Amino acid sequence: MTKRGWPKGLGLLMGMMIFQSAAWADESISIDNAWVRDAPPHAEMSAGYLTIMNHSDQARTLTSISSPQFQKVEAHKTEMVNGQVRMLREDNVTVPAHGSLEFKPGGYHLMLIHPLHELKIGDRVELHLQFKGAQPLTVEAQIRDTADEMPPHDMHKMHDMNM
Amino acid sequence: MKGLRSLPYLKHVAAQRRRLHFNRFAWSGVVVIMAALAAAYWFYRHETVRPPDPPGVQSVMPPEKLPTFSLVDQHGVGFTRTQLLGKWTIMFFGYTHCPDFCPTTLAGLNSAYHRLERQAPKLAASTQVVFVSVDPFRDTPAILSDFVSHFNKDFIGATGPAAQLHRLTDPLGASYDYTDASSHDLFPDDKRPTQKDYVVDHSSGLYILDGKARLVAWVLPPHTAGRIVSVYEHMRNLYD
Numbered sequence: 111m112t113k114r115g116w117p118k119g120l121g122l123l124m125g126m127m128i129f130q131s132a133a134w135a136d137e138s139i140s141i142d143n144a145w146v147r148d149a150p151p152h153a154e155m156s157a158g159y160l161t162i163m164n165h166s167d168q169a170r171t172l173t174s175i176s177s178p179q180f181q182k183v184e185a186h187k188t189e190m191v192n193g194q195v196r197m198l199r200e201d202n203v204t205v206p207a208h209g210s211l212e213f214k215p216g217g218y219h220l221m222l223i224h225p226l227h228e229l230k231i232g233d234r235v236e237l238h239l240q241f242k243g244a245q246p247l248t249v250e251a252q253i254r255d256t257a258d259e260m261p262p263h264d265m266h267k268m269h270d271m272n273m
Numbered sequence: 274m275k276g277l278r279s280l281p282y283l284k285h286v287a288a289q290r291r292r293l294h295f296n297r298f299a300w301s302g303v304v305v306i307m308a309a310l311a312a313a314y315w316f317y318r319h320e321t322v323r324p325p326d327p328p329g330v331q332s333v334m335p336p337e338k339l340p341t342f343s344l345v346d347q348h349g350v351g352f353t354r355t356q357l358l359g360k361w362t363i364m365f366f367g368y369t370h371c372p373d374f375c376p377t378t379l380a381g382l383n384s385a386y387h388r389l390e391r392q393a394p395k396l397a398a399s400t401q402v403v404f405v406s407v408d409p410f411r412d413t414p415a416i417l418s419d420f421v422s423h424f425n426k427d428f429i430g431a432t433g434p435a436a437q438l439h440r441l442t443d444p445l446g447a448s449y450d451y452t453d454a455s456s457h458d459l460f461p462d463d464k465r466p467t468q469k470d471y472v473v474d475h476s477s478g479l480y481i482l483d484g485k486a487r488l489v490a491w492v493l494p495p496h497t498a499g500r501i502v503s504v505y506e507h508m509r510n511l512y513d
Contacts, residue, residue, distance in 0.1 A: 146378055150369070150423030152416070155373035186454065188373045193493065195374045196474035199454040208499065216495065222372070223470070225415040256380035 138166035139205075139241060144251035146222065147215075148236045158183075158237065159213045164205040171242040172190050172203040179223035179235055183271075186250035188216050197221075231255050289511035309452035309497065329493040330504050332511075336487035342440035344405070347418035352403075352431040360401045363495075363505065364480040366447050368408035368473045369420040377496070378479075379404060379424040384498030385505070386425060392502070396509055399484070405441065406432040407449035408473050410465045435463035443487055449477040481508050 111192065144160035164170045175183040185200045203218065205211045213219050221239070231253050239247045325416035326332050330369050339354060346352040363382065368373035383401050389397040402455075409432045417430035432438070442448060451460040451471050461465035479492040479501065490508050492501070 147372070149372070151377070152419050153369065153372075153423075155370050157376070159284035184374070184454075190477060191474075191493070192448075193476055193478060194474050195494075196446060196452065196457075197371070197373070197454055197472045198457060201455070219373045230388045240463060251307035256376060256383075 137172055139164055139244070139247060141239070141247065141249045144237065145254045146220075146229075146250050146251045148226075148231050148253050148255050151228070154224055155203065156180075156222040156225065157215075158222055158235065159215065160220070160237075160249065160251065161210055161212045162205045162239075163210040167207050169207050170205050170244075172239055173201070173204070173242050174240040175220055175223065176238045176240075177236055179226055179229065181226065182204060183206045183223065184221045185213075185239070186221040187218050202225070229253055274293040298338075308330075324394065324507075326490070327504055327507060330490055330507075331492075332490040333488050333509070336483060336489045337444060339482070339486045339488065340440055340445055342389065342433075342469075343437050344441070345414060346412050347421055347430035349414045352433075354486050356429075357422055357429050359484050361484055361509065362482040363404055363501070364403045364405060364482060365478075366405050366407050366442065366475050368406050368448065368457055368475070370408065370470075371473070372423075374404075374477065375404075376424075377426070378494070379421070381496040381501060382496050383425045384426070384480075385501035386427075389505070390486050393506065394446050400445055400505075401425070401429060403429045403431060405438070406430065407436050407438055407442070407475050409433060409438070439463075442476070445480050446491070447478070448478065449473055449475040481505060483512055 140163045142161040142163060144158065146158040147156055149156035162170075162172065174186060175185060177183050181265050186202050187200050189196050189198060199221075200218070203211065211218065233253045235251045235253065237249045237251055239249060241247065244258070275492060303435070312453075340358065341354045344352040346356075365375075365378055365382065368450060369375070386397065386400070389400065402425065404417075406417055408472045412430075412432050414430075414432075417432060421430035422430045450473070452458060452461075452474055453460070453468060460468070469478070477494050478490060479496060481490045481492065481504075483489045489512065490504070492504050504507045
């Protein structure tokens with residue numbers, strides 16, 4: 111690299127940072143209590159849970175999720191129909207204006223498909239949440255031991271790693 | 274002369290016979306009435322002593338005896354009706370590709386089992402938990418072993434071909450269907466779905482079987498430890 115190339119690259123980098131911070135200025139969505147269930151060894155599937163809070167005046171829609179640690183992530187919903195339990199894929203999950211949506215055992219959950227490496231309790235799973243018309247939101251979810259009762263709400267695992 | 278004297282005597286004997294006859298008739302009547310009263314009392318006692326089922330629980334009276342069936346457990350060993358004899362069983366149907374409901378339920382069963390071990394060790398010692406996979410295409414014994422022992426090393430995992438699974442699910446009133454998670458279209462009965470990542474709709478209940486392989490009750494979710502323990506102890510108290 112020539113010395114002349116420096117200011118150009120720096121300018122581009124600064125420009126990107128400004129653009130990014132502008133995108134993140136939209137703080138209408140926040141995520142709380144993100145966690146992933148400790149899955150059995152060699153399990154093809156695991157489940158992630160979190161609470162999405164929408165602070166804006168408009169309903170927001172979660173359109174896709176991804177994670178560098180899983181081949182695929184989908185939003186699913188567990189439903190009870192005539193004593194049968196079934197799972198439905200939800201391609202769009204809408205969080206009402208000034209409302210929240212809880213992903214929790216027995217309801218909405220993130221279906222984490224095919225882990226790319228073995229994960230253990232305490233590990234962190236990076237999740238990218240894509241809301242309609244917004245920059246992807248990055249969240250860290252910790253792998254938790256399987257528990258019978260609902261997990262405590264004292265753990266705040268929301269991190270904006272891009273900031 | 275003898276005849277004249279004997280006539281009243283004969284009448285007396287006949288009357289005595291009639292009385293005796295009547296008495297016999299009356300006695301058998303009394304026996305029948307008493308038996309009916311006893312039966313009525315028994316039913317009355319039975320109905321009033323037996324407490325109502327807890328919410329979300331359906332007890333089965335009389336307990337429904339299961340037929341023979343032939344599955345394979347997580348060690349690759351045969352799992353048949355014989356394995357249900359001598360111990361009470363809490364049975365649950367599911368599949369290992371189920372990331373939400375099945376792990377939540379097995380975690381609940383594990384906590385419940387530990388509570389039983391602490392609170393009622395005798396009950397725990399005569400209890401087994403069986404997870405039956407209704408997805409034999411993907412759930413090999415090795416996969417079942419990883420899955421079940423993740424929650425509790427003592428839990429049993431079993432599966433088998435559709436015909437054998439139905440010998441268990443049908444009498445229990447349990448069911449399962451292979452479906453597409455998005456469209457929710459059903460795949461043809463019991464055949465391996467053509468789609469790779471199919472899901473399985475399955476009964477959500479826990480099935481409580483007594484030590485004679487008879488269905489005693491089934492329990493609807495939520496399967497939290499506290500609820501499982503109280504319902505299970507309730508059923509055991511009714512029969513033990």
